[in-house]
Amino acid sequence: MKIAIISVSKKGYELSLSLKEKLDLDSTVIKTDSYHKNVKKYFPILFYEYDAIIAIMASGILIRSIAPLIESKATDPAVLNIDDNGNFVISMLSGHLGGANRLTQKVAGLIDATPVITTSTDVNKKLGIDVLAKDLFLSIENTNEILFFNKSILDGKEIALTVNPNKNFDYLFKYLSDNELEIDISVSYSSKVNTDEIIARLEDHELILKERKIVVGMGCKRGKECINIYNALKSSINELNMDMSRINQLASAEIKKDENGMLELSDKLDIPINFVELEKLKLFESNDIQKSEFVKSKFGIYGVCEPSALIMAGFDSKLIYKKTSYNGVTIAVAISK
Numbered sequence: 001m002k003i004a005i006i007s008v009s010k011k012g013y014e015l016s017l018s019l020k021e022k023l024d025l026d027s028t029v030i031k032t033d034s035y036h037k038n039v040k041k042y043f044p045i046l047f048y049e050y051d052a053i054i055a056i057m058a059s060g061i062l063i064r065s066i067a068p069l070i071e072s073k074a075t076d077p078a079v080l081n082i083d084d085n086g087n088f089v090i091s092m093l094s095g096h097l098g099g100a101n102r103l104t105q106k107v108a109g110l111i112d113a114t115p116v117i118t119t120s121t122d123v124n125k126k127l128g129i130d131v132l133a134k135d136l137f138l139s140i141e142n143t144n145e146i147l148f149f150n151k152s153i154l155d156g157k158e159i160a161l162t163v164n165p166n167k168n169f170d171y172l173f174k175y176l177s178d179n180e181l182e183i184d185i186s187v188s189y190s191s192k193v194n195t196d197e198i199i200a201r202l203e204d205h206e207l208i209l210k211e212r213k214i215v216v217g218m219g220c221k222r223g224k225e226c227i228n229i230y231n232a233l234k235s236s237i238n239e240l241n242m243d244m245s246r247i248n249q250l251a252s253a254e255i256k257k258d259e260n261g262m263l264e265l266s267d268k269l270d271i272p273i274n275f276v277e278l279e280k281l282k283l284f285e286s287n288d289i290q291k292s293e294f295v296k297s298k299f300g301i302y303g304v305c306e307p308s309a310l311i312m313a314g315f316d317s318k319l320i321y322k323k324t325s326y327n328g329v330t331i332a333v334a335i336s337k
Contacts, residue, residue: 001028001078001099001320002288004050006035006042011084015111019054020111027239027324030288039065052078052103053091062092073130074143078103082113096130097140124325126153126180129200129207136175137246137320137335138198138209145207152202158184162199165189171243172198213317214242215249217309218262221328226264232326233265236333239240240321246273249288251308254278255299276308284311290323309334 005016016021016034023032033050035042039057043065046053055062056149062081070076070093079093079101089111091104101117108115121128129149133140140146149159163169178183192201200207216236220229237244250266250273252259257275266273281301291302301307306323313334321333 001051001103002030002049003032003052003054004035004042004046004105005032005054005056006039006046008037008039009057009059009084012082012212015082015084015086016054016056019107019111023107026106027321029235030319030322038098044069047077050077052080052099054080054082054103054107056082056084056317058083059090059092066093072143073097074140080104080107082107082111086111086113088116089113091118095119095122096302097102097134097143100133101131120154121150121181124154125181126150127179127183129159132175133180133209134181135241136171136209137212137214137242141208141210147203148205149202149207153183157202158186160201160203161185161187162190162193163187164191164193164195164197166191167195168245169198171246174243174245195212211248213244213248213313214246214310215251215313215317215334216247217305217307217332217334218250218252218311219256219304219308219323219330220261222259224261224328226261226268228327229261229265229329230268232238232329232331235326236321236324236331240333242309243276244269249274251276251312253281253299253301253304253308258306274312276311280311281307286310288319288322290322305330305332306334308332 004018011176013036020032020034023029047069059081075092076094076098078098080100081090081092089104089108091100095101104115104117130146196211198209250271252262252275254275254277256262268337284307289303289306296302309332310317314336316337317334320335323330324331
């Protein structure tokens with residue numbers, strides 16, 4: 001998640017700098033930028049350049065600033081509102097698909113504030129269908145149906161899910177089993193459903209939940225054993241609250257194609273691995289990747305795990321887990337659009 005923090009007062013600016021330091025330590029936060037004053041200039045830029053905006057200011061200023069920019073729950077960024085004293089963190093916009101509710105809980109914990117969340121499913125301890133999609137990294141093709149399904153969940157109606165019998169959906173069943181929020185769901189199988197889709201039905205309404213491609217980029221020192229790479233991967237996936245079966249592909253640079261630890265990991269997890277050509281890595285450009293001069297001096301490329309993950313996840317993909325080191329192993333995770 002790329003986050004912008006914007007403040008208007010001196011006290012708010014000091015809070016923004018403190019919050020930025022804490023967020024920068026989080027591997028799931030790709031970058032955090034701080035802005036001060038001039039909200040009329042900044043908001044139209046931030047709204048389209050960041051996944052989330054944290055506004056430290058009076059709610060009236062925030063509402064008037066974002067009102068002309070709001071378009072759709074499917075595309076609007078998460079927007080949080082914090083008072084100058086850091087007493088309350090309020091989820092204002094895109095609570096579910098944009099991730100504002102989860103970010104509100106995280107930020108409130110970091111600054112010892114009270115989180116304020118008002119979405120109906122959350123306050124009634126129900127699992128919204130869009131929350132399920134967000135948590136499992138699924139896209140929703142017909143977002144106009146979300147309201148009907150969430151109202152039905154609030155009314156205690158059963159949602160019927162259909163999946164393909166030839167695909168491993170362990171991540172779905174584990175999520176439903178571990179989830180503490182209420183939802184009444186039945187699951188059936190049909191070969192007519194695409195392997196990367198979950199179809200939700202109720203009465204004459206249908207939602208298509210489609211897997212976004214998740215690629216784990218890996219780098220390591222020469223000769224790292226499979227168990228070391230696995231432990232690093234497991235730590236990263238746990239931070240994302242993701243089940244291992246949700247990963248679609250592993251990736252690294254072609255200079256690692258003879259790393260037995262990576263090959264063994266791919267085989268044991270039954271997840272394909274792709275080694276990206278050096279030429280592609282040299283040509284790849286992204287403002288979000290961390291550049292290593294050491295890697296550049298040795299191999300002529302600025303990085304391995306982040307660009308490999310982004311390339312294999314496809315055009316317009318983005319990082320959801322920045323390069324993080326684990327005792328000689330680096331992990332990054334990218335997701336398709």
